Amino acid sequence: MIWDVRLYADTYVDSVIQLSGTRALRATEGVDWASAAMATPGNLETLQAEGFDVTSGDLAAAGANDLFIAIRAESQQVADAAREAGEAAMFSARGGSGEAAAEKPARTLAEAVERQPGSNVAVISVPGDYAALEAHKALSAGLDVLLFSDNVPIEAEIELKDRANRLGLLVMGPGAGTAMLGHTCLGFANVVNRGRVAVVAAAGTGAQEAAGLVDRWGAGVSHVIGLGGRDLNSQVGGRMALSAVKALVEDEGTDVILLVSKPPAVEVAHAVVEAAAGKPLVAALIGVPEDFSAPDGVVVTRTLEAGAVAAMAAVGSKAPDVTEGLVERVRELAAELPEERKLVRGLFSGGTLCYESLVVLADVLGDVYSNTPIDKKLGLPAPEHAHTCLDLGEEEYTKGRPHPMIDPEARIELLREQGADPEVAAIILDVVLGHGAHPDPASELAPICAEIIAGGGPRVITYVLGTEQDPQGYERQRRAFEEAGCLVTETAARASLAAAALATRNPALAATAL
Numbered sequence: 001m002i003w004d005v006r007l008y009a010d011t012y013v014d015s016v017i018q019l020s021g022t023r024a025l026r027a028t029e030g031v032d033w034a035s036a037a038m039a040t041p042g043n044l045e046t047l048q049a050e051g052f053d054v055t056s057g058d059l060a061a062a063g064a065n066d067l068f069i070a071i072r073a074e075s076q077q078v079a080d081a082a083r084e085a086g087e088a089a090m091f092s093a094r095g096g097s098g099e100a101a102a103e104k105p106a107r108t109l110a111e112a113v114e115r116q117p118g119s120n121v122a123v124i125s126v127p128g129d130y131a132a133l134e135a136h137k138a139l140s141a142g143l144d145v146l147l148f149s150d151n152v153p154i155e156a157e158i159e160l161k162d163r164a165n166r167l168g169l170l171v172m173g174p175g176a177g178t179a180m181l182g183h184t185c186l187g188f189a190n191v192v193n194r195g196r197v198a199v200v201a202a203a204g205t206g207a208q209e210a211a212g213l214v215d216r217w218g219a220g221v222s223h224v225i226g227l228g229g230r231d232l233n234s235q236v237g238g239r240m241a242l243s244a245v246k247a248l249v250e251d252e253g254t255d256v257i258l259l260v261s262k263p264p265a266v267e268v269a270h271a272v273v274e275a276a277a278g279k280p281l282v283a284a285l286i287g288v289p290e291d292f293s294a295p296d297g298v299v300v301t302r303t304l305e306a307g308a309v310a311a312m313a314a315v316g317s318k319a320p321d322v323t324e325g326l327v328e329r330v331r332e333l334a335a336e337l338p339e340e341r342k343l344v345r346g347l348f349s350g351g352t353l354c355y356e357s358l359v360v361l362a363d364v365l366g367d368v369y370s371n372t373p374i375d376k377k378l379g380l381p382a383p384e385h386a387h388t389c390l391d392l393g394e395e396e397y398t399k400g401r402p403h404p405m406i407d408p409e410a411r412i413e414l415l416r417e418q419g420a421d422p423e424v425a426a427i428i429l430d431v432v433l434g435h436g437a438h439p440d441p442a443s444e445l446a447p448i449c450a451e452i453i454a455g456g457g458p459r460v461i462t463y464v465l466g467t468e469q470d471p472q473g474y475e476r477q478r479r480a481f482e483e484a485g486c487l488v489t490e491t492a493a494r495a496s497l498a499a500a501a502l503a504t505r506n507p508a509l510a511a512t513a514l
Contacts, residue, residue, distance in 0.1 A: 001032065001072060001073070001074065002071070002072065002073050002074070002075060002076050002078070002079050003051060003052055003053075003070075003071075003072055004070070004071045004072075004073065004076065004079035004080075004083070005047075005052060005057070005058070005059060005068060005069070005070045005071075006068065006069045006083060007039070007058035007059060007062055007066055007067070007068050008066065008067040008068070008069075009058075009062075009066050010065055010066065011065075011066065011067040012038065012065055012067065012126075013038075013067060013090055014125035014126070014148070015125045015148065015149075016125060016148070016187075016436060017089075017090050018036050018037050018038070018067075018090070019402040019403060019406045019407070020089045020090065020406070021036030021069070021086040021087075021089045021090040022034065022035050022036045022037070022086070022401070022402050022407065023089070023402055023406055023407045023438075024082075024085040024086045024088065024089035024090075025069065025071060025082045025083070025085060025086040026082075026407065026409065027085065028073075028078060028081055028082035028085055029078070030073050030074045030075065030078035030082075031071060031072070031073045031078060031079075031082050032072045032073060032074065033050055033071075033072040034069070034070060034071040034072065034073075034082060034086070035047070035050075035068075035069075035070050035401070036067070036068070036069050036070075036086050036090060037067070037068060038064055038065070038066065038067055038068075038127065039059065039062035039063060039064060039066045039067070039068050040064045040127055042399075043068075044059065044062070046399055047059070047068075047070055050070075050072065051072065052070055052072075064127055064129075064130075069083055069086050069087070071083060109122060109134060109137045109138060109141065110137070110141070113141050113143075119143060120142075120143060120144060121143055121144045121145070121146060121181060121186070122134075122135075122138035122141070122143040122144070122145050122146070123146045123148060123186055123187070124138065124145060124146070124147050124148060124149060124173075125148035125149055126149055127149065127151070128149050128150055128151030128152045128153075128174070129151075131147060131149035131151075131152050131156075131174060132152055132153075132156035132157075132159070132160060135147050135160050135171060136160065136163070139160070139163055139164055139167055139169055139171070142167075142169070143169070144169050144170040144171075144172070144181070145160075145164070145169070145170065145171045145172065145173070146172045146173060146176055146179050146186050146187060146226070147160075147171060147172065147173025147174045147175075147176055147228065148173065148174075148175075148176065148177065148187055149173070149174055149175070150174055150175040151174075152173075152174035152175075154230060154235055154236065157171075157173075157174055157228065157230065157236060158235070158236055158239065161231075161236065161239040161240050162239065164240070164243075165239065165240075165243055170225065170240065170243065170244070171240060172225060172226045172227060172228065172240065173226065173227075173228040174228050174230075175204075175228050175229050175230075176204070176226035176227065176228045177204035177205075177226065178201075178204050178205075178207050178208055178224060178226050179207075179224050179225060179226045180192070180211070180221065180223060180224035181223060181224075181225070182223075185434075185435050187226070187435075187436060188204065188208070188405065188432070188434055188435065188436040188437060189208070189224070189434055189435050189436070190208055190211060190212050190215070190433065190434040190435075190465075190466055190467050190469075190470055191434070191435070191467055191469035191470050191471075192211050192212070192214075192215035192220065192221045192467055192469070193215055193220040193221070193469075194220050194221070194222065195214065195215070195219045195220015195221050195222060195315075196219065196220065196222060196253070196254060196255035196256060196315050197214050197219050197220065197221055197222065197254070197255070197256045197257075197258055197311050197315060198221070198222045198223040198224075198225070198248045198251065198254040198256070198257050198258065199211045199214075199221060199223070199224045199225070199258045199260060200225045200227065200241060200244045200245060200248065200257060200258070200259050200260070201224070201225070201226055201227060201259070201260035201261070202226075202227040202228065202229055202230070202231045202232045202241065202260070202261040202262065202264070203229060203260050203261055203262045203286075203351070203352035203355075204226065204229075204350070204351065204352065205349075205350030205351060205352045205353050205430075205432060205465065206260040206261070206262065206284070206286070206304055206350075206352030206353075206355075206356075207224050207226055207260055207352075208350070208432065208434065208465055209260075209304045209308075209350075209352070209353065209465055209491075209492055210258050210260050210284060210304055210307060210308055210311075211224050212465055212466055212467055213304070213305070213308035213319075213491065214258070214308055214311055214312065215467050216467060216468075216474075217308070217312055217317070217319050217320060218317060219311070219312055219315050219317050222251070222253045222254045223248070223251075223254065225244045225248075227240045227241050227244065228240070229262060229351075232261045232262075232264035232265060232268050232269060232272065233264070233265050233268070234265040234267070234268060237265075237268055237271075238268040238269075238271055238272045241259070241268075241272045242271065242272055242275050245257060245259070245272060245275040245276055245281070246275055246277075248279070249275070249276060249277055249279045255280065255314075255315055256279075256280045256281070256282065256311050256314040256315050257276060257279060257280070257281040257282070258281075258282050258284065258307060258308070258311045259272065259273065259281060259282065259283040259284065259285070260284045260304065260307065260352070261283075261284075261285050261286065262286055262287070262351070262352055262355050263285075263286060263287035263288070263355065263374055264285055264288065266288070266289065266292065269283065269285055269288065269292070270292075270293075270294075273294050273295065273298045273300070274295055276295075276297065276298060278296075278297050279297070280297055280314045281297065281298045281299075282298075282299045282300075282301065282307050282310040282311045282314060283298060283299070283300045283301070283307070284301050284302075284303065284304050284306065284307025284308075285300060285301070285302065286302060286303065286304070286352065286355045286356050286359055287302065287355065287358075287359050287374050288300065288302055290302070299314070301514070302359060302514075303356055303359065303360060303493045303514045304352070304353075304356055304491070304492065304493065305322065305491040305492070305493040305494065305514050306493075306514040308491075320490075322489075322490035322491050322494055323494070323510065323511040326489065326494065326498060326510045326511060327501075327507045327508060327510050327511050328507075329487055330487070330498050330501045330502055330507040330510045331507040333459045333487060333502060334501070334502050334505050334507060336459075337425055337458075337459070337502065337505075338422075340422060340423060341422070341423060341424060341425040341458060341503075342423060342425055342503050342504075343385065343386070343387055343421075343423045343424045343425055343503060344361060344365065344368070344387045344388075344389075344424075344425065344426050344427075344428065344499045344500060344502075344503050345387075345388055345389075345390075345418045345421075345424050345426070345427045345428070345458075346361075346388065346389030346390060346427075346428040346496070346499075347390055347392060347411050347414050347415060347418070347427060347428065347429055348389065348390065348391050348392060348393075348428070348430050349392055349393055349403070349404035349405045349411065349430055349431075349432055350391075350393070350405070350430050350432055350465065350492075351372065351391045351393050351394070353430045353463075353465070353492045354370065354372060354389050354390070354391040355372065355374065356492060356493055356496070357389050357428060357492070357493075357495075357496040358370055358373070358374050358389055359374070360493050360496040360497060360500075360514070361387060361389065361496050361499070361500055362374075364497070364500045364504070364509055364512070365387055365500050365503065365504070367386065367387070368386075368387045368388065368389055369382035369383075369386050369387065369388045369389075370388060370389045370390065370391070371390055371391060371394055371396065372391045372394060385423065387503075389428070390414070392404045392410055392411055392414070393405070397410050398410075405432045405436070405437045405438065406436070406437065406438055407438065408438060408441060408444045408445050411429070411445070412444065412445070412448055415427065415429070415445070415448050415449070415452070416448065416452075418458070419448075419451075419452035419455075419457040419458060420457065421458070424457075424458040425458055425459065425499075425502050425503040426458055426459050426460075426461055426498070426499035426500075426502040426503055427452075427458050427459070427460050427461065427499075428461050428463075428495050428496060428499050429445065429449070429460055429461070429462045429463070429486075429495075430462075430463050430465060430492060430495070431445065431462060431463065431464045431465065431466075431477060431481070432465045432466070433464065433465060433466025433467075433470040433471075433472045433474060433477060434465075434466055434467075434470050434471075434472075435470075435471070437472070438472075439471065439472060440472060440477075441472070441477065442472075442476075442477045442480035442481055443480070445481075446480045446481050446483070446484040446486070447484065449462070449481065449484045449485065449486050450484035450485055453484070453485040453486070454485070459486075459487060459502055460481075460484075460485070460486045460487070461486065461487045461489065461495045461498050461499045461502075462481045462486040462487070462488050462489070462495070463488070463489050463491065463492045463494070463495040464477050464478050464481065464488065465492065493514055494510065497509055497510050497511075497512050498510045
């Protein structure tokens with residue numbers, strides 16, 4: 001086995017480009033493990049754990065502004081081929097022809113603004129230790145900020161959002177993976193039609209699911225404003241959610257506001273929905289208490305599906321029947337399962353979709369264990385014979401490897417593992433499309449699903465989050481999973497209900513009203 005490392009001193013690429021490089025490296029046949037990343041202490045620690053020597057050579061003096069490509073492969077020839085593929089994936093955007101090719105990338109935010117003086121948004125994706133400083137620079141330049149970086153201290157987030165509010169600007173994040181402003185997609189985003197519903201979300205894939213459903217059902221979307229996952233907690237206090245809602249109240253292009261959040265602080269959620277000041281607002285607050293009181297003109301739901309249905313009604317449209325044919329299909333699949341298969345396993349790439357599944361499954365199955373539990377008593381490790389839902393985008397699964405929306409490798413390993421468990425009745429699999437996501441996730445995941453199903457394993461319930469305008473092709477992805485034998489549902493929540501219906505042999509559960 002060859003351990004090959006190449007250092008690119010004083011070369012910074014953001015985390016999305018690092019992930020695309022890593023994906024290209026690992027796609028090379030004969031590569032056992034590979035990574036393209038900045039030489040931060042955490043990434044060097046991961047390298048060392050994988051058997052690379054970080055105490056000598058170029059890596060010994062490397063720092064956070066240096067890029068490395070590390071490859072463990074069966075031969076030097078394979079390593080060289082993989083490195084070429086990784087370099088092409090990361091650096092091709094810097095190429096071109098003529099004058100564009102000769103111009104080096106901007107090294108600072110100020111230089112970038114000087115080159116493109118009409119800019120009004122800065123997308124910041126640097127290590128968390130440096131993210132707040134760069135965001136402050138962007139605010140000083142009069143730019144709204146999409147702060148993709150995570151690991152930003154909460155005190156820094158509060159300071160940034162207070163300053164943005166004083167300046168009349170947005171700070172979306174930290175950890176904000178998606179947004180759409182002026183119909184321009186930022187980060188991981190789906191391509192939607194223009195419409196009258198604006199999505200404000202403290203939940204990345206929650207924003208994508210809400211916008212995707214509203215788009216597929218014909219209403220269209222005016223804006224998607226990501227807030228970062230902590231905005232509606234008690235410390236941050238909804239600082240940016242309040243600003244976003246107040247701005248959308250004044251926006252003539254928005255008729256309905258759809259607020260989306262993972263479990264929020266109840267008192268903060270109350271303040272945010274009240275800021276709608278009479279403009280129709282639907283709040284899809286996952287896990288919110290059922291007795292949550294809301295002012296007139298505000299509809300509160302506990303799931304993303306129900307929130308999208310309510311938003312459609314608020315703009316005078318009707319959502320389609322997402323349960324059509326579902327009960328019959330579940331009944332057919334349940335008849336094929338041996339009696340001992342009674343457990344549900346959720347393998348999620350989207351953190352918000354995992355939260356929603358925990359809420360939906362708990363209502364019908366009772367305790368469900370998770371690495372991101374809503375009830376902290378239901379954390380891992382789970383007891384034997386327990387239902388589980390895993391958010392595979394969390395750090396314990398992404399350290400040293402790409403996010404599962406970009407690279408399905410981690411999910412394939414767990415998919416095979418759960419597919420071999422004789423007690424598992426159903427596996428829930430979300431597949432997120434859009435800019436930034438894997439170019440063809442079905443090509444890698446569907447064959448594994450087909451193997452499991454054909455081998456007499458559990459049924460695989462798949463939900464494809466996306467739109468037909470997404471580069472991967474929504475219908476094409478759905479069709480690939482259907483041809484593999486998966487049950488493909490119309491919403492993420494329906495996938496969880498269908499899995500519960502299979503596990504309990506109660507097909508009617510799949511049509512439960514949400």
